[in-house]
Amino acid sequence: MLYDCFLAQLLVLIMIFFCSVRVFFLKKARVDCFAVFAPLSLIVSVLILFFFDFSYISITILLLSLLVFFTNFRSVLRLHAQLIVDGYSPVFVIFSILNLIAAAVLTLFVVLLRPVKYRPEDFSAKKTYSILTGRLDNLRIRENYFSGEKFSGNLFLYEPSVSDEITNELYSSNPIVIFAPGIRSTSQNYEPYFLLLAQKGYKVLSADLYTPETNLLSKYADGNFSKSVIESKFFRRFAAIHLEKIDPKSAEEILKKEKELSTKKYEALTNLALKIFGEDKKVFYVVDEVDFDSIYAAMEKFNTESKTTVAGFFSMNRVDEYQTAGYGFIEQTDVLLAREKGLEREDKFFIPRYIANKTQKAIMEAK
Numbered sequence: 580m581l582y583d584c585f586l587a588q589l590l591v592l593i594m595i596f597f598c599s600v601r602v603f604f605l606k607k608a609r610v611d612c613f614a615v616f617a618p619l620s621l622i623v624s625v626l627i628l629f630f631f632d633f634s635y636i637s638i639t640i641l642l643l644s645l646l647v648f649f650t651n652f653r654s655v656l657r658l659h660a661q662l663i664v665d666g667y668s669p670v671f672v673i674f675s676i677l678n679l680i681a682a683a684v685l686t687l688f689v690v691l692l693r694p695v696k697y698r699p700e701d702f703s704a705k706k707t708y709s710i711l712t713g714r715l716d717n718l719r720i721r722e723n724y725f726s727g728e729k730f731s732g733n734l735f736l737y738e739p740s741v742s743d744e745i746t747n748e749l750y751s752s753n754p755i756v757i758f759a760p761g762i763r764s765t766s767q768n769y770e771p772y773f774l775l776l777a778q779k780g781y782k783v784l785s786a787d788l789y790t791p792e793t794n795l796l797s798k799y800a801d802g803n804f805s806k807s808v809i810e811s812k813f814f815r816r817f818a819a820i821h822l823e824k825i826d827p828k829s830a831e832e833i834l835k836k837e838k839e840l841s842t843k844k845y846e847a848l849t850n851l852a853l854k855i856f857g858e859d860k861k862v863f864y865v866v867d868e869v870d871f872d873s874i875y876a877a878m879e880k881f882n883t884e885s886k887t888t889v890a891g892f893f894s895m896n897r898v899d900e901y902q903t904a905g906y907g908f909i910e911q912t913d914v915l916l917a918r919e920k921g922l923e924r925e926d927k928f929f930i931p932r933y934i935a936n937k938t939q940k941a942i943m944e945a946k
Contacts, residue, residue: 581694581767581912584631587623591640592686594620595647599679602672611664617651620644632765633817636689636915643681650674692918695911695926697771699737704777709734714790715847719854732788733812734851735766737773739780750780754861754890754942755852758785759844761868761905762795762819762837765812768907769867771928775935781942784852787812788844795833796822820906820916834868834905841866841873849881849889863942864892868905891945893938900930 598616624644627637648655650671657664667675699706711732712721721728739750756776760766766773766785773783789812796818797806809818823830845864852862862881866874874892881888896904902922903909909917910925917924 580631581770582696584627584637585689585693587627587631588636588640588689589686591620591624591627591644592682592689594623595643595678595682596686598647598651599675599682602667602675611654611658614651614654614658617648617655621648629813631813633814634913634915636685636692640685640689643678643685646674646681647678650678692914692924694914695771695924695928697774697911697928699740699774699777702774702778703740704737704774705740706774707736707738709736711786711788711851715788715792715843718788718790718847718851720851730812731790732786733766734784734786735770735773737770737777737783737785739777739782746780753781754863754945755856756781756783756865756938756942757845757848757852757862758783758865758867759841759848760785760787760907762793762833763816763823763905764867764907765816768909768912771908771911772931772935775928775932776938779935779939781939782856784848784855786848786851788847789815792843793837793840795836799829838868838870838873841869842876845874845877846880849877853888861888861890863890863945865895865938866892867895867907869894891941893941895934898934898937901934 594616597613598620601611601613621641621644624637624641628641631637654664654671710721710724710730711718711734712726712728713719713731718731720734721730739746741747741750756773758766758769758773760769765787769785773785776783789810794806794810796809796815799818799822800806800809808814819830819833822833845866849862853860864874864877871894878889878892895901903917903920906913906916906920908931909920910922910930911928914924
């Protein structure tokens with residue numbers, strides 16, 4: 580999905596290129612058909628923000644699309660009226676050249692900062708997606724997209740893609756790996772790691788939660804609309820990372836409150852996993868920047884003298900090689916942020932693979 584965002588951004592820039600470069604190819608009077616790319620590029624750039632996470636690159640592309648649209652507004656009107664064009668004004672030519680240069684520069688940045696391309700099939704795994712509804716104490720999968728139930732989060736399930744019964748039987752004894760991303764990341768930022776675990780035979784359940792209890796940024800917005808935007812699934816991560824840059828003290832307070840919520844989040848996801856896979860199924864927690872007391876508190880609720888539901892847990896940020904605690908594997912999923920942290924794009928999945936191996940070792944030891 581992250582690579583799909585890159586392709587969508589590239590599509591917008593290609594449309595801007597064709598819309599702007601046409602000023603060099605007017606040989607004779609004709610209908611200016613390429614002007615249609617101006618509104619199309621704007622529409623697609625807006626959709627990118629709503630279908631994918633906010634990013635500085637996406638916002639910059641949107642601003643350029645707006646400039647191109649207003650620069651070509653009269654051209655769009657002429658196209659709609661099927662009027663013949665026999666020349667362009669000097670001002671329009673200058674703006675078109677500037678738009679063309681900006682599109683070329685942005686294309687270079689988009690290509691250099693593109694996420695690593697991967698598919699579940701590359702890891703002999705499959706990925707399913709569901710929408711959650713309810714609060715943390717009664718979290719459940721929304722059965723019908725048009726049911727009108729309140730949106731509470733995205734649920735992702737990564738599992739091995741195997742067909743033979745012997746392998747299925749072998750993998751069925753493995754616990755379900757449960758993970759809850761923090762406010763500065765989403766499940767997609769950890770996806771290479773999840774797929775590597777699925778490749779090893781584990782089912783991984785990860786959820787991006789947007790319940791009322793997890794709305795920690797609301798106090799930085801005025802009005803209900805602003806609060807709903809800042810806590811939305813397409814803007815929250817961007818807002819949290821941006822707040823960390825401009826107001827580190829407030830960001831630290833939010834992270835502290837988020838850690839306090841960890842117990843409830845893992846309890847909610849454990850209950851959900853048991854509903855999906857059965858009450859007798861064992862689970863295993865993976866955490867990132869979560870204190871041990873919070874995890875032990877969640878484990879105590881499900882582990883009794885007669886039954887052990889939570890086999891154990893693994894803390895990713897305890898691995899020294901993992902330098903992006905709280906953000907996920909941004910060397911593969913958010914290269915711009917990785918560059919800000921002093922890291923390079925990495926397409927061999929070295930760190931996710933290394934941590935997946937350590938996670939498997941921890942699971943085996945917990946059995």
